Amino acid sequence: METCKVAVVGGGLAGLYTAQALNASGVDVVLLEARERLGGRILTADETGLPAEDGFDLGPSWYWPLMQPAMATLVGELGLAAFGQNSEGAVVFERMSREKPQRYLPAALDQQSMRLAGGTAAAICALAGKLPAERVRLGTMVTAMDLAENGVRLTLKTGDESAEVLHAELVVAALPPRLLEATLTFAPPQEPATAARWRNTPTWMAPHAKFFAIYDKPFWRTDGLSGTAQSMVGPLVEIHDATTASGKAALFGFLGVGADQRATLGEQVLKQACLAQLARLFGPEALEPRATLLKDWAADSLTATAADRAGGGHPVPGNPRWVSGPWESRLLLAASETSESEPGYLAGAVIAAKRAVAEIRSKMDRE
Template identity: 85%
Template structure:
């Protein structure tokens, strides 16, 4: 049986931040990730959809330095380059199908949204590079946690399908509470009120899908458009310029079609409908992308549960007490949704991870 002082479950931004901070404090830490890659909902991909060091963010892509100082501080600490989301040019608004889309010049932005050069996964690479490779377990899915007097026994399923055990004195669950409740069996069970809170907390991005059209140049900018559009017609409801810092041109949008309807229509039908809409909004050049990408997070079983398919709002900040009863001394939640501020956002992941690390350090100091 493998053993460690702290097991961090989930290798997204929160899990990596926590694991790196604990390791830097000299605390024996193991990071356990169900996917074959790190990043969780952070996924920077190339035109073929494969993870890339310079690509398009199929998950979260923005942060706002003034409103989210925790994320701004992390970017500075890691020495990452950032750039502003393109907003130069007119915005397009499509109110109804029988009306021609309207263009207007937006008012000045109060807060500039920023993106990381090379994509959000740059933060994942920087954090993971500060952890020993042997302390990261990929393709390892936690299926059960059993409480013992001296800690927690985690049952994990490996890529080969075998069941193994990992013992930890403390567990940091750095994944969405709803996913944790659905995917892991606890012995003894979580308090019913606690389990209900986990189930009722929406997982940010889980109901959504993002479509990308990749071009050889940002033709919309030449035509005086910012690449930003809003539509009440669809299938895309919100569209933005996704051109990378290195100049790879793209538009992306969030689909306003529900998860079940997306599954019924199929990827190819959705892609063609999205391209037709981009042509209405930005002109016929939109019909000839070099590649298209569609990432449906609701179809990702390591992000979404059945409860997420019906949609849901943004997670709402609440009590920081996410665990109760006998588990309270051994289990901490650190997914972005559990943050007291900016839940669901990149900044929320950093804040939640910092909170968990501070609690563990305090506990270790008392022992």
């Protein structure tokens, strides 16, 4: 049986931060990720939809340095380049289907949204580079955790459907609580109140879908538009300039169509409706993109559960005690949703990961 001091389940921002920080402290750590890539809900893709080092953020894209110093500090520590979300030009507002969209010049922003050059996956790549490759297991899903006398036995399922067992003294679950509750079995079971809390915690990004239209040039800017738009008509309800730091031009928007309706309509119909809306808002050039991308996170089984299809609110800060009963000494949660501040944001993932690392170091100091 393979063994380690700490097993980190989930290779998104929180899991990677946790694993590399523990590794830097000399802790024997193994990172387990069900996907064949790292990043989790962070996915930077090229115009074909494949992961890329310089592309478009199909998941989270922004952070706010003054309001989220944890993320700003991480960007600085990793030596990453950042740039401001384009806000120069007018904002378009679409109130009714029978009214022409209106343009407004917004007031100056006090807190500008920032993006990473190369995409948010730049942070993932930088953190992954701090881990020994042999301690990262991709395509490895944890299906069960059993408490043992001196740790936790994790049942792993790999791509060939074979089952393996890993023994860890401590486990950090860096995946959303709702997904953890839905996809893993525990022996003994989690206490009912704990399981209910996990199940009732909304998963950030899980209900949403993002549409991208990629162009040869940002034509809206020459027309005096920022690329920002809000619509009460749809199908996109919020639209922004997604042009990369390297100059790849794009617009993106969040769909206001629910997950079940998206599945019924199908990707092609949705894309056509989105392009028609962009043409209403930004002009006929919007009908001729180089490529389009649609990422429906509700259809991603490694992000969303059936409960996420109905939507729901943003995760909110709460009691920091996410594990109770016999599991409390062996299992820690570190997903962004579990953060005591900025839950459901990139900064929340960093804060939650730092908390888990501090708890583990404290446990080891007491041993």
